[in-house]
Structures are given as C-alpha cells and as structure tokens.
Amino acid sequence: MQQRRIGAHLSVGKGLVSAAKSMVAMGGNALQIFSGSPRGWARKPLDQEKADALISYCKDHDFGPVILHALYLVNLTGDRDDLIQNSIKSLIYDLHYSAQIHGSGVVVHLGSHLGKGFDAVFDDLVGRLKTILDATPKTSTFLIENSAGQEGKLCSKLEDIRRIFDALPTYVKDGRLGWCFDTCHGFAAGYDLLTIDAEMQRYQLLNALKVIHLNDSRDPFASGRDRHENIGEGMIGRGILQKFLQKPLLSRLPLILEVPGFDGNGPDAKNVEIVKSLL
Ligand SMILES: [Zn+2]
Numbered sequence: 001m002q003q004r005r006i007g008a009h010l011s012v013g014k015g016l017v018s019a020a021k022s023m024v025a026m027g028g029n030a031l032q033i034f035s036g037s038p039r040g041w042a043r044k045p046l047d048q049e050k051a052d053a054l055i056s057y058c059k060d061h062d063f064g065p066v067i068l069h070a071l072y073l074v075n076l077t078g079d080r081d082d083l084i085q086n087s088i089k090s091l092i093y094d095l096h097y098s099a100q101i102h103g104s105g106v107v108v109h110l111g112s113h114l115g116k117g118f119d120a121v122f123d124d125l126v127g128r129l130k131t132i133l134d135a136t137p138k139t140s141t142f143l144i145e146n147s148a149g150q151e152g153k154l155c156s157k158l159e160d161i162r163r164i165f166d167a168l169p170t171y172v173k174d175g176r177l178g179w180c181f182d183t184c185h186g187f188a189a190g191y192d193l194l195t196i197d198a199e200m201q202r203y204q205l206l207n208a209l210k211v212i213h214l215n216d217s218r219d220p221f222a223s224g225r226d227r228h229e230n231i232g233e234g235m236i237g238r239g240i241l242q243k244f245l246q247k248p249l250l251s252r253l254p255l256i257l258e259v260p261g262f263d264g265n266g267p268d269a270k271n272v273e274i275v276k277s278l279l
Pocket residue numbers: 145182213258
C-alpha cells in the first residue's frame with residue numbers, strides 16, 4: 001500500500017522545487033502552495049521550465065500530491081462586481097496553474113453571502129462555478145473547502161456542498177469538481193469528528209472528497225470561529241484527531257497541515273511527527 005500522504009501549506013518564495021524539498025526535510029511527502037503572493041491579485045504566467053522541474057522532482061522522489069490554495073481574497077458571492085470578476089479571473093488562473101504543474105486541485109473558500117443567506121446567492125454561485133470550469137483544463141480540479149461559518153462564509157454545512165454538487169453533476173462525475181474537509185472548520189462549525197465519516201456518507205460526499213486539511217482549533221466546538229492550532233495543542237486534541245485519522249473511509253486521503261507551528265513560523269517537523277504518531 002502506498003505510504004500515507006502528509007504535507008503542509010508552504011511558501012513558494014524560494015521556488016516550487018525548494019518548497020517540495022522543505023516539505024521532505026520536515027518529514028512530509030505532499031505539499032500545498034499559493035500560485036503567488038496571497039496578498040494581491042497580480043499574477044504572471046508560470047514558466048514551463050519551473051513547472052517541469054517540479055513535475056520531475058515529484059516523479060523522482062515519489063512526492064505528491066501538490067495542491068494549490070486559492071487566494072483568501074476570493075469571494076464568488078459578494079456584492080462588488082469588480083471583486084467577483086477578479087475572483088473568477090484568479091480561479092481560472094489557478095486552475096490552469098494546477099494543470100501545468102500536474103497538481104491535484106485548487107482548494108477554494110467560495111466566499112461569503114454577506115448576510116443574504118445561501119439561497120439568495122445560490123444560482124449566481126453555480127453559474128460562476130460553471131464559467132470557471134468551462135474555461136479551464138479538463139485535468140484541473142476545483143475543490144470547495146468547508147468553512148467554520150463565520151461572517152456568512154459559505155459551505156459550513158455538508159448539505160450546502162451536496163447542493164452545489166447536485167447542481168453541477170457532470171463536473172463532479174468527471175472529477176472536475178470535488179471538495180476538501182478542514183478539521184478545524186468542521187469542528188468549529190459543530191461537526192463531531194468521531195462521526196463525520198458517517199455524515200459524509202449520508203450526503204454521498206466521500207467519492208468527491210480529495211484532501212483533508214488537518215488542523216487543531218484554538219476555539220471550542222461549534223464556536224463558528226476559524227483559528228488553527230498545532231496538532232494536539234488545541235480544543236480538538238490528540239485523542240479525537242487520532243480517532244479521526246484512523247477512520248478506514250478516510251485513510252486514502254492526503255493530509256495537509258495549515259498550522260501556526262511551534263515557533264510561530266508555520267508548519268514544522270514537529271507537527272508532521274505528531275501526525276505520524278497518531279496514524
Ligand atoms: Zn483549510
């Protein structure tokens with residue numbers, strides 16, 4: 001059986017291959033990155049040479065998957081048209097980028113309904129998702145991330161993700177549309193991580209689940225807040241995370257850490273080591 005995939009969100013400031021090497025140095029074998037600066041929309045085309053270097057590295061070192069994370073600036077359901085257009089443009093860019101590096105998908109926080117409610121933004125959202133998927137390579141995958149539900153953030157409930165999938169069934173079937181489960185967000189949104197696999201099964205969401213964001217939570221159960229903590233150091237704790245990680249239905253999924261790190265500089269070897277001790 002293939003070794004469990006453990007990675008983290010790392011900076012690509014020093015280049016793609018350098019980020020992959022840092023991950024290996026931490027004891028990991030998978031990676032999540034931004035396609036550029038998370039603080040701005042500006043992007044330039046990715047040199048094919050740089051993409052090829054990463055693809056070779058992954059092949060030679062049995063490394064991957066490499067997942068992209070969309071910008072936090074993205075909001076597909078806001079009330080400013082320029083922001084929506086920038087969001088669509090940047091997601092199209094990221095899906096192309098993901099295909100170029102042979103990545104396994106782009107994880108996206110869809111945005112917030114800003115108090116209007118999910119129903120009010122649903123049709124526009126589905127239309128925009130379709131626009132993005134139709135403008136991007138068939139080898140790219142759009143992954144919806146569950147949220148903690150803060151400030152009207154979309155998809156804190158599994159049924160909301162199910163509803164989007166039901167509106168775009170061919171894309172789900174073709175592997176173009178899937179989702180990512182974040183343990184911190186799920187816990188903060190009031191999901192019991194000990195029974196979450198049954199809940200996913202109930203909404204027939206297991207097939208489309210492509211990656212786990214493995215984070216502890218600084219805030220209590222059902223707090224609706226989104227603040228990550230190092231593995232085992234937060235309100236979820238080692239015991240529950242261990243039972244979650246040992247669920248057979250979830251054992252094929254890559255794990256990506258988005259934790260603050262024990263020295264505050266982001267994911268580190270110690271977090272990877274703790275995850276391994278829980279498997
Ligand atoms: Zn996450």
